[in-house]
Amino acid sequence: MATEIKMPQLGLTMEEGTVERWLKAEGDPVKAGEPLLEITTDKLTNEVAAETDGVLLKIVAQEGADVPVKGLLGYIGRPGEQVGAPTAAAAPAAPAVEAAVAPTGLGRCWPSAAAPAAMWPPSGRPSWAPG
Numbered sequence: 001m002a003t004e005i006k007m008p009q010l011g012l013t014m015e016e017g018t019v020e021r022w023l024k025a026e027g028d029p030v031k032a033g034e035p036l037l038e039i040t041t042d043k044l045t046n047e048v049a050a051e052t053d054g055v056l057l058k059i060v061a062q063e064g065a066d067v068p069v070k071g072l073l074g075y076i077g078r079p080g081e082q083v084g085a086p087t088a089a090a091a092p093a094a095p096a097v098e099a100a101v102a103p104t105g106l107g108r109c110w111p112s113a114a115a116p117a118a119m120w121p122p123s124g125r126p127s128w129a130p131g
Helices: none
Strands: 003-006 016-022 035-040 045-049 054-059 066-068 072-077
Touching (some): 035 072
Antiparallel strands (some): 016 035, 054 072
């Protein structure tokens, strides 16, 4: 199974990098730790090394392309292995929407509108309220 080459996060604030140039071409053999490409950010230029031995099967991000952190740059695999575009299942999941979470009621001072009015406050005003 082919290994994806992903854009690394080189700093805490890095959101994307630009593919400066590929040091290997499609079909070239690569060894783990060997530089594959150079990327640039607003602060630095750095080499991305192969994580595994194999052949550079496909270059997905061309030179000059801006790629988000963890975005797909290319594939390394066995000679002749077929790879395609990432499927929707392989794409990172969208962040959960906070509003979709059912409220727990924690931190509220008053009951919700669904609660019977007779429940709160029991005597018409809170017991701690001045008189």
